[in-house]
Amino acid sequence: MTARTRKAQRRTDALSRERIIEAAVELLDAAGEGGLTFRALTERLATGPGAIYWHVANKGELLDAATDDVVAAALAREPAGRPASPQEGVRAVALGLFGAIERHPWLAAQLAGQLSRGPERPVPPRILERFGQQVRELGVPESGWFVAASALMHYVLGAAGQHAANVAYARTLGPDADRAEVLGAVAAAWQGLDPADYPFTRAVADQVRDHDDREQFLAGVDLILAGITA
Template sequence: MATRTRRPERREEPLSREGIVEVAIELLDATGEGGLTFRALGERLATGPGAIYWHVANKGELLGAATDAVVAAALAVEPAGSPTSPQDEIRAVALGLFHAIDAHPWLAAQLSTQLSRSPWGSVAPRIFESIGRRVRSLGVPEDSWFTATSVLVHYILGAAGQNAANTAHARTLGPGANRAEFLDAVSSAWEELDPDDYPFTRAVASRLREHDDREQFLAGIDLALTGITAPHPPGEQAPTPPTT
């Protein structure tokens, strides 16, 4: 008796670019950039690659759209409490990006790619605008807006990216790996360094054992904000340039 091949279930709702990007993010989280193929995407969406190409031209465009979607959601995080200050809002934006980069292992590399190769795309201006508006609200003079915003953006993405790299490395150590044990081993190794060559590293080695990545990240934000606002405290008006 002949058997009939079972056809894949047909989609009940129309395919959309937003839906494709949402599933692409799920695939990236589960399998990384290498696992994001139009074939795998089509299987999850119960459609053919041709239907996906109608909405997204290629994998590069899809990666850019996925990155932009995750960043947009991260930047939408509101600070806790009320009323809030520009500093509170910058911390909320920074933490939103920190947690997004930690939650999506592929994001740090994509952000680096987007900011270095496609700074005219949507991702770089979105991040720069979100931080820059708050920097402007701090009373920073206009001629310092770009530098102050760049400092914060570089610190946020760099520190969050390093934290994500540490998390990814910890996963490679196996299910029995323990963060506290790993930090204790590193700290012990630092304490054994030559005291003449590494006096500072030995002095702070014990701090490594118990540090909290999130708290350390926020401490860095506060240090940057202190440096940015010190010459011009919030509420102080920048001097008016002399007229000629």
């Protein structure tokens, strides 16, 4: 091994794939997918691009790795105490994903992309497996496992993604934006709709003002659980 090769090996050993992914997540959290560039990554890690390319081939691979890392951490979080039932296990998985998507607003788009880009993507099977294990514990017949687990997965990802979009929108209104005022404006807009075309939306407008996002999210999970166990 030449001196140059040994020097390059030491650099790549010191800069692990795990540290690169950690830095990528930090950049994504700060500026979204557009802020994740190899130039920004080399500046954050104080290294050259060659050391990064040693571990990851391109931005697509890096995004997949960051997504997988965040989701794996979310699914590994144990709730306070062992779940007393499969229903509580489902809620724990759902809240873990909800919290991850809330903390990392870029995550929702990456998960949607993985669901649409092909079966080889690593994250959807990981999420499906966790929900599926709980569905099996609920006593669902094997013929219904996929439908039940898929319904839970798609609801959780969709609802958590919408919540993340709402949070991102609220940030654009500035640090002084008041959640109650924003929801009040939505409620007022709904109440102003044509009553002939939007009778239901007008009827629930007042419920928008004071709803709790997390409670609403879990209520949706419980509705699906009730359907699964009926």
